[in-house]
Amino acid sequence: MVQCTGNNRADTPVDVPVPMRIIESSQHAAPSAGTDALSASFATSYAGVMAFIAVVREGSFAKAGERLGIGRSAVSRSVQRLEDQLHTRLFLRTTRSTQLTREGEVFFENCHQGVERIVEAMNDMRELREGPPSGLLRISATVGFGRKVVAPLLAEFRSKYPDIAIDLLLDDRHTDFAADRIDVAFRNGRIEDSxxxxxxxIPMQMALCASAKYVAEHGLPETIDDLSDHNCINFRFANGRIFEWEFKVSGEARKFQPRGTLTFNDADLVLQAVLDGHGMAQMAGYQICDHLTTGALVIALARHAPDDRGHYICYLSRQHLPTRIRVFIDFVTDRIRSLNLACLSDYDPLYPPTWRKI
Structure with missing residues (x-):
């Protein structure tokens, strides 16, 4: 029979976090008629098991109370209720010592390992929250932005945080954070998901573009209505919908449904078709900045460019973010803002049909 005394504790003590409200409220908990036995008695069982293990570890009810931050009598009541639930006497108590019964020894051997695993799991979660960045980071991004902007940053990020593994998913559909187990997502446009x-x-700048070759052959539209006379390159979303071009006229949004002979579901293919002179398309600044600099592309209807969209980094909650997510958010935000992806701000829209450097 194991004797529970202060200088004869079982194995190595384990820090067992015990919510005090559960222990105190469980004093009056009792299964109600017609309720599930497990759920009805959980609070009492949990408090009792925690108190029981604390008594075994500390060697007495008084020291267990000190460890748990409650009175000796509260520990005694929790253990008593546990014994009543089990219909078993767990301790033999005298004024001089507290000893485990044979049944108490068996119960301790069966339950303390489970509690230790819970504590280990809690410590692991604390390490994820407060320790060095590590673990798997699952990222979602649209195909174009992910390929052009996000993917090139990952090598530097991995060199800085080698214990973080990266899983990058490129998909133009809005991913489901829970179903797809996404930690961080990059989204473009307007965010309506509360x-x-x-x-x-950064802001998402949009511009209507054409190649120098196309301009030489067809010119550029001077008004939105003139677009019906031009060949347009369409982008199709993953849901099958064709991307509507949007302009800003006298402070109000005006949409235009492009018509053309070429439609792609890949933003890079739309860009390539425009560069090859097959037509015009409205594209994001991150796609076209380099080509504007070289003169391969020119911009039309600059004064009507929309200005209410953005490139966003998204996650589910600000609370309890693991360090791997926090360092990634800070890293990519800093790096992306240092890129010249808002290059359209360098052009003056007062000089149509193309934008000239200020």
Whole structure:
């Protein structure tokens, strides 16, 4: 029979976090008629098991109370209720010592390992929250932005945080954070999902573009209505919908449904078709900045460019973010903002049909 005394504790003590409200409220907990036995008695069982293990570890009810931050009598009541639930006497108590019964020894051997695993799991979660960045980071991004902007940053990020593994998913559909187990997502445009945290990294600039070859052959539209006389390159979303071009006229949004002979579901293919002189398309600044600099592309209807979109980094909650997510958010936000992806701000829209450097 194991004797529970202060200088004869079982094995190595384990820090067992015990919510005090559960212990105190469980004093009056009792299964009600017609309720599930497990759920009805959980609070009492949990408090009792925690108190029981604390008594075994500390060697007495008084020291167990000190460890748990409650009175000796509260520990005694929790253990008593546990014994009543089990219909078993767990301790033999005298004024001089507290000893485990044979049944108490068996119960301790069966339950303390489970509690230790719970404590280990809690410590692991604390390490993820407060320790060095590590673990798997699952990232979602649209195909174009992910390929052009996000993917090139990953090598530097991995060199800085080698214990973080990266899983990058490129998909133009809005991913489901829970179903797809996404930690961080990059989204473009306007965010209307109130269930997520969306931090704008940079504004999303949109511009109607054509190649120098196309301009030489067809000219550029001077008004939105002139677009019906031009060949347009269409982008098709994953849901099958064709991307509507949007302009800003006298402060109001005006949409235009492009018509053309070429449609792609890949933003890079749309860009290539425009570069090859097959037509015009409205594209994001991150796609076209380099080509504007070289003169391969020119911009039309600059004065009507929309200005209410953004590139966002999204996640589910600000609370309890693991360090791997926090360092990634900070890293990519800093790096993306240092890129010249808002290059359209360097052009003056007062000089149509193309934008000239200020």
């Amino acid at each position: 269930s997520i945290i969306a931090r704008q990294i």
